[in-house]
Amino acid sequence: MRSLFLMLAIMAAGVATAQPGRIYKSLDEVTNPDDVYILRLRGKRLKTVPSVVFKMANLRELDLRGNRLTSLPDSIAQLRHLEKLEVSRNPLSVLPNEMSQMSQLRELILWDTYMVDFPATFEMLDSTLEVLDLRSCPIHPDEQEAIAKMLPSVKKLCDQACNCGY
Numbered sequence: 235m236r237s238l239f240l241m242l243a244i245m246a247a248g249v250a251t252a253q254p255g256r257i258y259k260s261l262d263e264v265t266n267p268d269d270v271y272i273l274r275l276r277g278k279r280l281k282t283v284p285s286v287v288f289k290m291a292n293l294r295e296l297d298l299r300g301n302r303l304t305s306l307p308d309s310i311a312q313l314r315h316l317e318k319l320e321v322s323r324n325p326l327s328v329l330p331n332e333m334s335q336m337s338q339l340r341e342l343i344l345w346d347t348y349m350v351d352f353p354a355t356f357e358m359l360d361s362t363l364e365v366l367d368l369r370s371c372p373i374h375p376d377e378q379e380a381i382a383k384m385l386p387s388v389k390k391l392c393d394q395a396c397n398c399g400y
Contacts, residue, residue: 254294261286268292276300288312299323299343308332322346322367334358345391346370350377357384367391 254271264270267289274297275284281302287293288309295318303324310319311332322345333339334355345367366381366388373381373392381390 254292264290271295273297283307283310285309291315294318296320304328306330306333311335314338317341319343329353329356331355337362339363341365341367343367344371348372350374352381352384354384360385360387363388365389365391369393 257272259274270290272295277300293313297320299320300323305328308330315338317338318341320343322343327348331353349371350373
């Protein structure tokens with residue numbers, strides 16, 4: 235009986251430390267990857283996504299805005315609970331096919347990147363993805379049409395400069 239109380243106390247302590255509303259702005263703040271729900275690594279001059287990020291099983295929002303990312307690793311799909319991915323203002327031009335497995339992804343913010351094309355597997359996201367932000371992306375009308383056909387249910391945000399016509 236005593237061990238049952240001890241186990242319950244340990245479990246309760248673990249739950250008490252997780253703070254779903256807390257916004258982590260540095261990896262130095264993270265003591266337990268499972269406690270991280272929102273991570274904002276804006277303007278950190280990152281060239282790659284730190285591997286510790288993929289150990290954050292409860293991560294819901296990942297903000298990598300304003301870094302030096304040219305691509306995302308296939309392992310981004312390990313973030314099964316991710317709902318919002320912000321990679322604006324990066325020289326990003328490629329997204330991995332594996333992102334189509336991210337069934338919880340609701341917002342994909344690609345504002346001011348070099349994105350013009352998406353993997354064909356992205357059509358799997360049409361039923362779950364709600365917002366695709368493509369403002370200030372150099373998208374050609376043919377590419378716009380292909381994206382519109384691939385993701386007809388998704389709200390696409392574009393500005394006049396990219397001639398999106400969505």
